[in-house]
Amino acid sequence: MDSELNILTQSVLKFRDDRNWAQYHNLKDLAVCLNIEAGELLELFLWKNSEEVNKAKLKEELADVFYATLLLAHESGIDLSLALTEKLKSNEIKYPIEKSYGKREKYDEI
Ligand SMILES: [Mg+2]
Structure with missing residues (x-):
């Protein structure tokens, strides 16, 4: 039985593999990617209060963080x-x- 998380991971892997990007996805670079995406999310809050944050951009950056998290978990064999x-x-x-x-x-x- 596939969980929602497994289905999402398979979608992320297909997106990656369709572009032949697996060759770049070592653990170090995925960890760097995750932190850069977390930084992009954090940047949305810079000099603003929480109510001023652009929710559409927040949604995009959260998805980027999730994408990198799923890849890092997959490549490191972590459930x-x-x-x-x-x-x-x-x-x-x-x-x-x-x-x-x-x-x-x-x-x-x-
Ligand atoms: Mg991003």
């Missing part, structure tokens, strides 16, 4: 669904509700 599930479990331990509810401090400060 992104499992990774997120495990990270949430880890964060539940780091941030127990009774200690972190309504607080913004980092786990080692609560």
Whole structure:
């Protein structure tokens, strides 16, 4: 059974492979790509408050970040669904509700 994430990953891989770009998709360059796209997203907020951000551009940059994330996860053999599930479990331990509810401090400060 294909999950939505697997279907999206297959679409991203087809887009890439139709253009013969896999040759450039080593882990280092995918990590660089992911961070550049995250930077482009962050740039949308520069000198603006949250209400002023262009939502159409935000949508595009989020998609770029997601695209790079799916490729990096695929190329590194990481099951992104499992990774997120495990990270949430880890964060539940780091941030127990009774200690972190309504607080913004980092786990080692609560
Ligand atoms: Mg972009």
